[in-house]
Amino acid sequence: MSTIIIKKVKKAAHVHHGGAWKIAYADFVTAMMAFFLLMWLISMTTQEQKIGLAEYFAPAAPSPANSGAGGVMYGTSLDTSGNKPSTPRDAARGSAEQKGPAEQEDKARSTSPGRANDRDAGRPTASVQADWSAMASLRQALQKMPDIAELSHNIVIEQSKEGVNVSLVDEDGRSMFRDGSVEPYERTRRVLEALAPALRLLPNRLSITGHTSVTRPGSARAGEPWNLTAGRALAVREILAGAGVPNDNFAFVAGRADTEPVFPDNPYIAPNRRVTITLLNASPPVPSNPFR
Template structure:
């Protein structure tokens, strides 16, 4: 008798593979969408907007958007606590109001003056600011001096101000002698100022003397002497004499804080990198 053996092979069900590939694919599609969106945004932005984005993502220690306690300032003056105020100082508001009145009284002439300004001046100012900030990055003690350095664009060009703070001055009290830290800052800035095409205007300012306190040095002489000292340091660091347009002292006539002219930040020396003079339109020569 023949024995027949029947083997039944029971196949186990395959394990579920899951949807991990779907997640990876979704991430890939999202990344590609973000990439093309970025390319589109870059193609739609102006040069000024690109510079602003670059400034936003610059190192925090030298960011123009940081406060006076954390980095080099940009675009406004210090307040009493060393931080940036939320509104412009009174002098800037007054200047803007005067311009508005000028446009209202003589709109044709104002538009001619606006048209005479070179279109590249704003971009050149941002480029100069970037060069100056880059020059300061190599300084090991820049974090300590960040509250004493103000870099801001103005209608005249770019201002680099060396500002006194309570407990940390840039010049010896009542003297035109600069501290070593001031000299180091100027020597770090000199190569960039030498390469830039802008001429330099240096202006010294002092704080008002409180009533009842005698003045050891005449404020006009002190402010002018400190401006001259800054010029000599820059000249000694390689800035040609032809690059200097003016060196003046304003004493205590233009405080940063008109409501409190005795504050330390009113004592400052400002180096202005002047814009190139635009050509005069022919219709204004008549």
């Protein structure tokens, strides 16, 4: 009689290898997708746009002007996430220029509404607070536009010695007026119509000045600069008046041609093309002559 032997094989549990490789693979695929997307975007841009991008991320020289606060739209941009550059020069360059902690602290102090900066020195506190209130009203009006994000670099709100400036600034690849024309784009018209109710309620009189860039040597001039800038300033006045701003609110309209570039070191670039609406500060009262 044979003996029956039964073998029982015990299966050992497989060691769990984890899913770290899946995460690494997903990161690799994402990086490759971003790389090919970047290559596609570069192949789709023109040489002029590439130059504009290079100038945006690699400023040629620091700005001599003091920047404001806020960021729509920079210097006030309408974004509430933090302080951003406020002058058209700073708006074009963004935040490429890095500053040390001490400079950042000084800037925060100088741009706080509760503290006076160089532009506010010697001005009555009520006038300074009125400027900050006007800037807040203008930003709030722009924030109501659902498509304002695409124009965040084209609208600059800042304080100046004359009052509050609202500048419509060109960028490479996105202009506020048609090339060589006084006719604004529809997006420019929408921005001005959004600003009109706030401008109508504010007590400030308005000045409007047009500026353009210097024509590069060897390039065809896009219109006579004096007529072009004056015509664009007049077009802005007409849109604001049509949107309800009274004619008595306008102090003057002027064209400066290419005589006042934002970037004197590079007067050819697009951000020098702009139209600026200034909410003028009230003139200080003239003291009576005690000898009369």
